[in-house]
Amino acid sequence: MTVEAAPARPAARPAPPVPAAARRRNRAGRIGVHAFLMAVSLAFLAPLLLAVYASLRPYDETSExxxxxxxxxxxxxxYRQAFTDSGMTKYFVNTLIIAIPGVLVTLFLASFVAFAVARLRMRGGLVLLMLFTAGNLLPQQVIVTPLYVVFNRIPLPYWMSDSMTMFDSYWAVVAVQIGFQLGFCVFVLANFMRTLPQEILEAAIVDGAGVWTQYWRITLPLCRPALAALGTLQFTWMYNDFLWALVFISDGDKLPITSALNNLRGQFFTDYNLLAAGSVIVALPTLVVFLLLQRHFIAGLTLGSGKG
Known part of the structure; x- marks a missing residue:
């Protein structure tokens, strides 16, 4: 009995060479794209670079x-004068008291709701997701007056608020920040969780994992890039917000860092170079947060970009 040898597979044909004209067009296209991106980047960086440049020069020199x-x-x-004259240390602490709990509670609640909507296949999940998303369409300024009235009528113990109400307390600002940012985070996390393999949860259920284990130990670690990206954005938004603190806090010692810049403005004269130095100092924490979470932030922005 003879065994016939399998026919030899034909060798792959080499790819045809790219014409020189096509290579030149591709190179010109890449150069054009990079030039456009550099121009856009410089346009966005120009105000910051001008502020840094002005903060290093005396006001008399720039005025002349x-x-x-x-x-x-x-x-x-x-920079030294801006930090000492405005009392920024106190305002930095006030901002962290508002921003850190606001970001953590927002991400926790949003991830829990997104898990229930996207992973548990609960009835009415799509409608619930639409309601959370629709909340972002409401202009915040519309409910300033109703919230002002409500917070003046919600009692709190003395150890939580000096005014014995939610008004003139950090709780009011934190609650509003969480309420307005929750819908966006739920929308982003729910769409991300839908891309996770369902087989992971099915295997966990077979092993006897409960709902909390499925959420905390399985789904949440897989959402680390999305949570890092959202955490960076949420911290930046809450850190830079001034409207809600201005409306709901009457005690000047409780105001956030954005209000410290007002202390650098004189009644009859404003040194804009000093104000620029204060603005740069105020912007530094958000830059530090972005640098620390840069890898996760970029990974969160590019999730799903390679899927068909």
């Missing part, structure tokens, strides 16, 4: 020669 002139003298004196 203009902000776009070459510097005669550069120093960090304005």
């Amino acid at each position: 020669h203009g902000y776009f002139s070459l510097p005669r003298h550069l120093s960090l004196d304005y």
Whole structure:
């Protein structure tokens, strides 16, 4: 009995060479795209770079020669003056008291709701997701007056609020931040959780995992990039917010960092170079948060980009 040898597989044909004209067009296209991206980046960075440049120069020099002139003298004196004159340490602490609990509670509640909507296949989940998303369409300024009245009527113990109500307390600002940011986070996390393999939860259920285990130990670790991206955005938004603190806090010692810039404005004269230095100091924490979470933030933004 003879065994016939399998026919040899024909060798793969080499890819035809790319014409020189096509290579030149591709190279010109890449150069054009990079030039466009650099121009857009510079347009967004220009105000920040101008603020940094102005903060290093004396006001007398810029008033005489203009902000776009070459510097005669550069120093960090304005940064020291801005930090001490505005009392930024106190305002930084106030902002962290509002932003950190706001971000953590928002992400926890949003991830829990998104898990119930996207992974448990609960009845009416799509309608619930639409309601959370629709909440973002309501202009925040519309309910300023109703919330002001409500917070003045909600009692709190003295150890939670000096005013014995939610008004003039951090609780009011944190509650509003959570309420308005929850819908966006639920929408993002629910759509991300739908991309996770369902077989992972099915295997966990077979092993006897309960709902909490499925959420906390299985689904949540897989959502780390999305949570990091949302956490960065939420911290930036809550950190930079000034409206709600201005409306619901009357005690100046409780105001967030954005209000510290008002302390650098004089009644009859404003040193805009000093104000620029204060603005740069205020912006530094958000930059630090982004640098710390940069890898997870970029991964969260590009999730699903390679799927067909």
